[in-house]
Amino acid sequence: MTTLDARHLSKNYQIRGTGLRGATLRAVDDVSLLVRPGESVALVGESGSGKSTIAKMLIRLVEPTAGDVTLDGEHIGTGRRATKAYRKRVQMVFQDPFSSLNPSLPIRHQLARPLRIHGIVRTRAEEERELHRLLDSVNLGPAAEILAKYPHELSGGQRQRIAIARALAPRPEVLIADEPVSMLDVSIRLEILQLLDDLKRERNLAVLYITHDLATARHFSTQIVVMRHGRVVERGPSSAVILDPIHPYTQLLVRAAPDPHSEPFVIDPDRHHASPDVLVSEADPGPADGRHWARAWADDAAVTELLAGV
């Protein structure tokens, strides 16, 4: 099984400012991630934090400005063939179940294509069997009925299951789930996340769970990486980051998240003094050993402003 190791990923965009002056937008700024087989790492951040850009870089829809990604320590080339081989091993579940499936094609076609493209099946019979198996693995049935339908005839939850099935078709080893449930009805979100969790365990997948929802990040992932404005500001074991958040931004997130079951969270910028095991430094040591780390914020005017607003 495969470990996904992304080192020092960066993505810069040139934006046209007023007049002829251009400015560089650092959408992603030196981010490193490590996801091991059977493990789920949560990438948490608000809109504009760069988490979706990272997803696109990891799936090769967008080219990184800097940094590299290795699978089990080996670099994968950038040619067409290499990219295809890469995508056989790294797949993605998209956020929007309403627009990630082509509305004019039946489900059968949308699931069969990846099977054919990556040579998972070669004959009609094999295809049929594999399609049934795929639908079974995402708890959708009866297969014959579902395969014949068009996306608009399925509910949001069903469509997302199809999206997951499509991602699983090439038998990948790494799964990137980009906000897989944020556009679904609240009461079916946990079902889908539970499904992803079961699949992760059954197939020993390395899962990167991208979300803005801290609660599900804590419950479904072992590691949490918190991003803000393209940079990692805190990372560590899920419970540590949630119960003992160090960086002011993380503390703000924890306070802001609705949690009627618990007492209101109190922000304390000096919390790290009470937790000697936590690393606080400007340099991101990377995900190497899963230690709890927070980026130093002493001279960060934006963070000071954030804290003042509390």
Next chain:
Amino acid sequence: MSFTQQELADPDLSGSEPDAGPPRTGFFRATGRATGRRRTSRGWKFWVGLAVCVFFAVVAIVAPFLVPNPNQSSPVGLQPPSAAHWFGTTNIGQDVFGQVVAGTSGSVVIGVVAGAITVVLSMIFGVGGAFLGGFWDNASSLVSNVFLVIPGLPLLIIVTDYVESRDIVVIAVVIALVSWAGAARVLRAQTLSVRSRDYVDAARVASESNWRIMLREILPNLMPIIASQFVFGALGAILAEAGLSFLGLGAPGGKSWGSILFFAQNAQAITLGAWWWFVPPGLCIAILGAALGLINFSIDERINPRLRTAAIAKRSRSSRPKGAAA
């Protein structure tokens, strides 16, 4: 294949933030579901428009058999409609009805040929450019913008003057060359929109080849717009040709409705009060134009479900009294 639900759910169309999503309340679901299968039963515009177009097309095809000799003159000139001549006669005794029927083929051919050429050119420069992106997109945009800026009618006049042949098909080609650019811009915009949708990204992630993505993912979702552009092109061409013929620049020999108007104008039909000469061809142009317009409206309603619900709203407002407390 229903575009209704897709467009209903399409964040682009509903205009809301991606996170909030389109309002998926019972209202929208009801409309989508209700019309998804039976959309054509409420599409009277489509059927009426199609029926009229088919009617004219059939007339165009059988015209040579129906009226073998439309230009045959007779001694009785400028006669009002009668049993012998349903639409009366021209100043040299030609049967106006026969002329109109014969003219149908000219106008219909113009519409079809010009519409087809418009679609082909706009797809090459609009869809092709947008899909390939980068240099090709810039180049195609440049070409379409140039053609867009060139004034249509003067160019049309110059080109028809220059081209010696006055064949109906040639006229159609010239009209199409002048008017394809607008359609190209529309298709380009739509292609860019479709190209940025998740399912195209998903196809790329599934390692589909570019060609397949174009054919299977993008084109089917462009069909309504392309159909609409064809209808627009045909409509515009028929009207343009009528205008050209009226100015005397069209195909000679009275092979279209426009040329009938030309001759009528030349022979002072209006001052002479010979309404039966210019009203029928004018009416035919108007009716065929309206039919094409109706088809386009029905395509619009299919693409934009909000127009459909506006129709429902109007209908229920007129048939039921305003709801008040029980």
Next chain:
Amino acid sequence: MSEPLLRIRDLTVDYATDRPVRAVDGVSLDIHPGEIVGLAGESGCGKSTLAYTITRLLQAPAEISGGSIEWRREDGGTTDILGLGGRELRAFRWQEISMVFQGAMNALNPVHRIGPQIEDVFLDHRAGLNKAERRERAAELLRTVGIPVDRLRSYPHELSGGMRQRVMIAMALALRPRLIIMDEPTTALDVVVQRNILEEIDRLRSEFGFAVLFITHDLGLLLEISDRVGVMLSGRLVEENTPHALLDGAGHDYTRHLLSSFPSLRGDTPITGTRYVDRGPATPREEARA
């Protein structure tokens, strides 16, 4: 408890489409002065339709098929909201009840500056203010919601999402209504901004004393800010109680299911991924009320 400000009784709203849909099914709800009532439910449950019915903003094919909505005026008498029409309705709207819409980003006209858009409220509803007075009132409103006054000259796209939302709230407050209906006002906002806006709403409520009907799918949020919470499913109000009572042990199955969909962030509530099937209106015993 004091007399209810708004009394909804057996309200029923249908959509007269090819296959008619009952969007609101016999809903009865009271809102008292100064309280925050939360209305939770998922897409299609009818909560937005209910909101639009109260403010009489429904459009065909929606039809009010039954029930009543009564409003208690300051002089003690009641107004039948469903019977209002024409000028009375216009006078009523925004002065007594105002609304903050879902997708406030799109409710602001992108080609006009903020100032004129706020001033519009005064133009439409309260004649007799001259231009200078209107401008002063608009500035005062911005100050109330914590936006620098120089932003009156900004265009909507120059403001952040949170700021635009505050502008919408300012506009809703303009005529000092006694009830503000908020339909998913923070759904598209980042969670930190959302928390700020909620705190703002609470502060304004303390200052001006208006009641709030807060509609959202985020039940967890409602439990934190509301005085009472109602849960809607398929057009019916299946439960209504205080947050405390609901957290202790909700009566209706669906509410329990909805509650379990929000895992506790810092607590230890285990996750259950069960499926809920709506079996239609239950026996009166099951649909418990406060």
